[in-house]
Amino acid sequence: xxxxxxxxxxxxxxxxxxxxxxxxxxxxxxxxxxxxxxxxxxxxxxxxxxxxxxxxxxxxxxxxxxxxxxxxxxxxxxxxxxxxx
Numbered sequence: 001x002x003x004x005x006x007x008x009x010x011x012x013x014x015x016x017x018x019x020x021x022x023x024x025x026x027x028x029x030x031x032x033x034x035x036x037x038x039x040x041x042x043x044x045x046x047x048x049x050x051x052x053x054x055x056x057x058x059x060x061x062x063x064x065x066x067x068x069x070x071x072x073x074x075x076x077x078x079x080x081x082x083x084x085x
Contacts, residue, residue, distance in 0.1 A: 030071025030084040031064060038063035 013021065024031070039059065042048050048055055074080045 024068065027068055027071040027075065027084070030074060031067040033084065034067040034070050035063040037070070038066040 010021070042059055042063075048059070071084055074084050
């Protein structure tokens with residue numbers, strides 16, 4: 001069901017939207033592997049206090065953006081590019 005909705009809405013994306021989705025999908029393995037690095041401090045230092053309606057989306061954005069950034073940095077170097085194909 002989710003994939004059908006993504007396909008339905010994805011066909012109507014602009015060129016800029018397709019570029020953003022393509023960039024994120026290019027680094028999806030890195031996001032998957034690296035996002036726990038950004039969630040660890042939240043758990044360790046108890047930064048999850050608050051209502052789940054704002055804490056969960058906040059940490060999704062923080063861990064996702066941090067993992068995407070780190071995956072992009074790793075992919076830029078010739079010496080580390082092989083780590084996250």
